[in-house]
Amino acid sequence: MRDIYHDELDDIGKQVIEMAKLVAVAMDDATQALLDANLALAEQIMTGDRRVDALRVELEDRCFQLIAQQQPVATDLRVLISTIHLAGDLERMGDLAHHVAKIARLRYPEAAVPDQSRDVISQMGAVALSLVHKVADVVDGRDVALAQAIEAEDDSMDALRRKLFTLVLSPNWASGTEAAIDVTLLGRYYERYADHAVAVARRTSFIVTGQRP
Amino acid sequence: MRDIYHDELDDIGKQVIEMAKLVAVAMDDATQALLDANLALAEQIMTGDRRVDALRVELEDRCFQLIAQQQPVATDLRVLISTIHLAGDLERMGDLAHHVAKIARLRYPEAAVPDQSRDVISQMGAVALSLVHKVADVVDGRDVALAQAIEAEDDSMDALRRKLFTLVLSPNWASGTEAAIDVTLLGRYYERYADHAVAVARRTSFIVTGQRP
Incomplete structure (x- = not known):
């Protein structure tokens, strides 16, 4: 009986990793759909989000x-x-990737992102992807040190967001x-x-250490 | 033993209602702080949010x-x-009320909301308040019919948001x-x-009916 239980627990863990991989691809595709004004890709993300919802x-x-x-009990x-x-x-x-895709679709055939802000948005997409890949590794390996690296990378996302504000509000x-x-x-x-992504990393640390980070 | 258990369960229910009341006051105050450019009130909301976080x-x-x-098991x-x-x-x-308060503080001594958009923002504040009061009643009475009324009221929030977009993008x-x-x-x-608020209402319906709405 306990073996079936642990098999089920392992399988649940694998499904979490599957979700992380799906939302990684979704956000990466959403960034591409946005920068390339790719309507088909945007719509594919919006449809694909149903699989993520169902997995949840x-x-x-x-x-x-x-x-x-x-x-x-306990752990x-x-x-x-x-x-x-x-x-x-x-x-x-997954919902947030869907929101990004929706803006890409809304402005098609134009690109929603003007040239001036392409670099920052593209960097945000890269940080998002790097974060979610780390998150999948954290969940997979219950790696507390890597969970801390995720917090630091989140700071760079915040910095990019401030850069975006400065850009949009500049006289140029x-x-x-x-x-x-x-x-x-x-x-x-x-x-x-x-x-x-940070919340997932923190929860995973909590599983391992029993302490709220 | 079962009595202490049910007392504890009741007490947990009361604490959820307490949270709902706190975030109702927080958003109501945040709307006031925003419309009146009231710095002291804005800062009070930001401090008060810690209590909500601790309760969670x-x-x-x-x-x-x-x-x-x-x-x-079961129910x-x-x-x-x-x-x-x-x-x-x-x-x-509570975090979202905090975000609203933060914008009020950021623009102080100016009002963050220009005259043209005061009405819509004020209506959004009123709908938010009405929703969260209904949510507290739903949680308190596990009232599935009222949970459905919340969904309808959420539609009026979405309509207000579309109105806000139209306003901000108009040549006027x-x-x-x-x-x-x-x-x-x-x-x-x-x-x-x-x-x-809708999510809380749906979860409460789920408790009562065992069916996902």
Whole structure:
């Protein structure tokens, strides 16, 4: 009986990694769709988000069933409760990729991102991708040191967001209010994506150490 | 033993209501601080948010302990797991009130909201308040019908956000890009606050019916 239980626990862990990989690809594709004004890619991300949503529901139900049937305590219970949180954060990261894709679709055939802000948005996309890849490794290896590196990388996302504000509010901004608003919201979506990556890393540390970081 | 357990469960329920009331006051005050450029009030909200954050941690720990010690199944387990979610949503609503207050503080002694957009922002504040009051009633009475009314009211928040976009992008907008960006982000914060209210209502329906809405 305990073997089936641990198999199920391992399988749940694998599904969390699968979610992390899906939302990594989603945000990477969303950044590409945005910079290249690629409508087909934007729509593909929006459809693909349903799989992420479904995985979250499935993970939550599996954790619930396992708690009800096996009545775990201490670390095993902490793993299952934390997994419910991780699934929630990862689902939200998928939603944020979906929001980015939606702005790309809204402005098609134009690019939503004016030339002046391409570099910063492209860097935000790169940081987002690097963060989520680290997050998958943290979850996979329960690596507390790597979880701390994620916090530092999140600071660079915040710095990029400040850079974006400066750009949009400078007298040299030549792309008007609508583009300024698009770019501001995009900055917010990347920043929130990074925040949720940090939340996943912190939860994983909590699983390992039992201490809230 | 079962009596202490049910007392603790009741007490946890009361603490959720307390959180809902705190984030109701926080958003109401934040709207006032914003419209009146009231610095002292804005700072009070930002400090008060720590209490909401602490309540969330406390609630999560209490639910965890209760699951570990009492090993509940079926409805009781669903209540406890859902309460962990409710606490997370309510904490986030507190954060969003904090974000609104921060914009009020940032623009002080000016009002962050230009005259043209005062009405819409004020209506968003009123809808937010009405939503969170209903949410407290839903949680208190596990009222599934009222949970559905919350979904309808959330639609009116979305309509207000679209109105705000139209306003900010109209040729009559006379307040410049910075104010346009502030107002856009404010709209986003109110909308997200409403989304989390809906999430709380849905979770509560789930507790009662066992069906995902």
